[in-house]
């Protein structure tokens with residue numbers, strides 16, 4: 066790899082990216098969201114969900130808009146409500162994961178994420194579980 070001041074005939078996007086990016090420590094959930102078998106558009110939405118950056122009703126309140134949960138009318142539409150404290154989404158979630166996560170998790174977001182992250186990263190079950198999680202979101 067060339068230094069910052071050294072120029073050559075070939076351009077490398079990867080080398081350029083390594084030179085201009087700000088390196089941060091790897092977060093514990095990175096393999097939970099970004100993995101080789103993942104689908105980028107699902108991973109992106111799941112990344113927003115993990116960082117609690119989805120524009121839910123509770124976030125929109127800060128923007129001056131009041132929006133309840135469109136599905137049940139719950140005034141505090143939060144990420145945790147949508148995934149998976151809301152009984153309908155929880156029921157769907159349990160059907161999607163079926164036997165992939167036993168015993169079935171509680172509807173608590175933190176517990177679900179912790180249990181999925183506890184699996185070995187390379188196993189087929191873990192890959193399927195992470196995909197199911199991202200697709201559900």
Ligand SMILES: [Zn+2]
Nearest residue numbers: 134137139151
């Ligand atoms: Zn709801």
